[in-house]
Structures are given as C-alpha cells and as structure tokens.
Amino acid sequence: MTKEILKYLKEQEYISGEILAKKFGVSRVAIWKQIQRLKNTGYKIIADRNLGYCLISRPDLLLPQEIKNGLSTVYIGQKIFYFPELESTNIIAKVKASPRAEGINEGTIIIAERQSAGKGRLGRRWFSPLGGIWLSIILYPQLSPSYIPRITLMTAVAIVKAMERCAQIKAQIKWPNDILINEKKVCGILTEMSAELDMINWVVVGIGINVNVDHREFPEDIQEKIISLQEFLGKEISRVRLAQILLEEFEKYYERLKRREFSSILKEWKLYSHTLRRKIKINMGEKIITGEAIDINEEGALILKKEDGELLEIISGTII
Ligand code: BT5
Numbered sequence: 001m002t003k004e005i006l007k008y009l010k011e012q013e014y015i016s017g018e019i020l021a022k023k024f025g026v027s028r029v030a031i032w033k034q035i036q037r038l039k040n041t042g043y044k045i046i047a048d049r050n051l052g053y054c055l056i057s058r059p060d061l062l063l064p065q066e067i068k069n070g071l072s073t074v075y076i077g078q079k080i081f082y083f084p085e086l087e088s089t090n091i092i093a094k095v096k097a098s099p100r101a102e103g104i105n106e107g108t109i110i111i112a113e114r115q116s117a118g119k120g121r122l123g124r125r126w127f128s129p130l131g132g133i134w135l136s137i138i139l140y141p142q143l144s145p146s147y148i149p150r151i152t153l154m155t156a157v158a159i160v161k162a163m164e165r166c167a168q169i170k171a172q173i174k175w176p177n178d179i180l181i182n183e184k185k186v187c188g189i190l191t192e193m194s195a196e197l198d199m200i201n202w203v204v205v206g207i208g209i210n211v212n213v214d215h216r217e218f219p220e221d222i223q224e225k226i227i228s229l230q231e232f233l234g235k236e237i238s239r240v241r242l243a244q245i246l247l248e249e250f251e252k253y254y255e256r257l258k259r260r261e262f263s264s265i266l267k268e269w270k271l272y273s274h275t276l277r278r279k280i281k282i283n284m285g286e287k288i289i290t291g292e293a294i295d296i297n298e299e300g301a302l303i304l305k306k307e308d309g310e311l312l313e314i315i316s317g318t319i320i
Contacts, residue, residue, distance in 0.1 A: 009055040071244050076248075080111060082111055114129055139202065140200075143258070148191060148203070153296070156176075180274055181227050185225055277294070282304065283320050292305045
C-alpha cells in the first residue's frame with residue numbers, strides 16, 4: 001500500500017486522506033500511518049487541512065521503489081534487496097546466488113547505502129561511505145568460465161556509458177576493473193563466480209561508484225588517488241537516476257555479450273581505454289612485469305610487449 005500511495009502522491013499535487021482511504025478501503029488513520037512511514041524514510045510530505053497530502057521532495061536514497069520507478073530494463077534490477085548498511089553487497093549476493101535461492105533470478109541486485117566491509121580484489125578493502133552506489137548484480141549466464149574477464153570489461157563499458165549519459169562525464173577504463181577520471185579512481189568492479197569445468201553456476205558483479213562523496217573521507221594514504229563524480233562536476237548528482245541508467249546500460253551490454261558480440265563491445269572498450277599504448281608495470285602477485293600494453297584480445301586478456309619483445313597474454317593482474 002505504501003508503494004501505491006507514493007504513486008498517487010507523485011501523480012497529483014494534492015490528494016486527500018479521504019480519497020486515498022476510499023481507494024484502498026481502509027480508514028483515514030491507516031493512510032496517515034502510511035504517510036508517517038514514508039516521512040520516516042525521508043520523503044517530505046506536507047498535509048493541508050482542505051487539500052490533503054502533498055509530496056514536496058523525495059530522499060536521494062537508493063530505495064527499490066525509487067529505482068524501479070521509470071527503470072526500463074527487462075530483468076536487471078527488477079528485483080532489488082536494499083540495505084541501509086551492510087558488510088558487503090557481494091557477500092550477500094553470493095549467499096543468495098548459491099544455491100539458487102527461491103525467487104532469485106538473473107538480474108537480481110543487492111544495494112546498500114553504505115558498506116562496513118566492502119571488498120576489493122585479492123582481499124583488498126573497498127571503502128564505501130554514504131553517498132556512493134554500492135551494488136551487486138546476480139547473473140546466471142550460459143557461458144563458459146573463460147567469459148569472466150569479458151564480463152568485467154563489458155561492465156566497465158556499461159559504467160562509462162552510464163556516466164556519459166547521466167552527466168556527460170568522459171571517464172576512462174584502466175584494465176581490468178578500474179574507472180578513472182583525471183587519473184583518479186572513481187569506480188571499481190569486483191567480479192566473482194562459481195563454475196564447473198565448462199559451465200558457470202553463477203556470477204556476481206560488484207560495482208562501487210564514488211558519487212556524492214568527499215575523497216577526504218577515505219584513509220589518508222589513498223585520498224589523492226580517489227575522486228567522486230560530485231567533486232569532478234562541482235555538484236551533486238541523483239544517485240537514483242545514475243543507478244537506473246547504469247542498470248539499463250548493463251542490460252544492453254550483457255545482452256550483447258550473451259549474443260557472443262564481444263568483439264563490438266571490445267571496440268568500444270578501446271575508445272575509453274586508459275591502458276593501451278602505455279608503458280606499464282603489472283603486479284602479478286608473485287612477480288612484477290614491465291612492458292607496453294599493446295592490445296586486449298578477444299578473451300579480454302591484456303597483451304603486454306616486454307622490453308625484450310616477447311608478447312605476454314595476461315588474464316588478471318593489477319597495474320601499478
Ligand atoms: C576494486 O578492487 O576496485 C573492486 C571494488 C568493488 C567494490 C564493489 S562495491 C559493491 C560490491 N560489494 C563489495 O564488497 N565490493 C563490490 P581493487 O582493484 O582490488 O581495488 C581496491 C583498491 O582501491 C584499494 O586497495 C584502495 O587502494 C582503492 N579503494 C578503496 N576504496 C575505494 C573507493 N571507494 N574509491 C576508489 N578507490 C578505492
């Protein structure tokens with residue numbers, strides 16, 4: 001009923017408690033209670049004795065009803081689990097994805113206002129204060145596990161497209177999972193999966209975007225490497241709108257990937273690349289390799305030309 005009341009409030013300037021009570025077949029007190037509930041979640045609603053209730057403003061919270069209102073996807077983000085605070089959306093997404101819990105379909109998302117133990121790759125921490133978008137998407141692709149790097153690259157393209165569509169921001173992609181603005185990290189992707197030899201059981205794509213946050217909220221040693229969209233633009237942007245556009249772009253590119261159209265996605269990836277044609281150092285865990293990033297192949301691997309001319313195919317690593 002709260003959701004329905006909200007719909008009426010959005011459609012009309014004023015709507016009386018009496019009319020709402022009639023529509024739902026409940027008492028005016030019951031309507032008043034629902035209005036209080038909305039107010040408690042951050043909606044500003046005023047009540048006029050004669051005219052009734054009027055919605056003044058909505059909270060910029062990533063509430064499912066806000067994200068779904070106007071979302072044009074078929075399945076990505078059509079089911080949303082929302083948390084004001086959570087350890088990590090990827091952790092919850094993995095619990096829900098495996099074993100495939102009742103009602104968990106491809107495209108289900110977990111979203112949080114803040115994370116207390118956000119995860120980066122290889123056990124690194126991901127700081128997730130209020131004001132960002134921290135979400136995970138559950139997928140069940142009928143693809144081989146070798147597609148995982150392609151899913152990360154495809155996600156990066158969807159993110160830069162969303163930033164461009166939402167706020168005309170031209171961001172760059174640093175292979176494999178970073179989005180940069182002015183050489184600073186604004187977003188990271190964490191793709192996790194469970195697979196058999198030749199079949200993926202599930203994939204969780206975690207996306208963290210610094211939207212309306214201040215880089216000074218982060219630990220000192222990484223502050224200078226971090227930027228937010230708000231800092232770049234000089235103004236706040238609607239996280240709900242950006243989340244909607246991101247989900248729409250994600251669905252578009254994911255559909256293309258499933259149709260085995262990675263080549264054309266890769267072409268777009270290269271237009272946004274921060275990595276290609278640069279001399280780089282890659283931390284591979286046990287060793288560090290130096291060379292020139294000359295290409296990304298059809299499997300999403302980075303082709304590195306070492307100083308002695310040898311070509312290496314690198315599936316994962318961290319550019320330092
Ligand atoms: C990543 O790892 O970039 C993947 C980040 C994925 C975060 C999302 S949020 C939703 C979902 N739930 C999760 O728990 N995680 C995913 P990596 O490439 O390992 O980079 C980690 C490094 O980025 C850290 O060591 C820091 O140096 C830096 N860092 C941490 N928090 C950051 C932030 N908010 N913005 C920019 N850089 C950050």
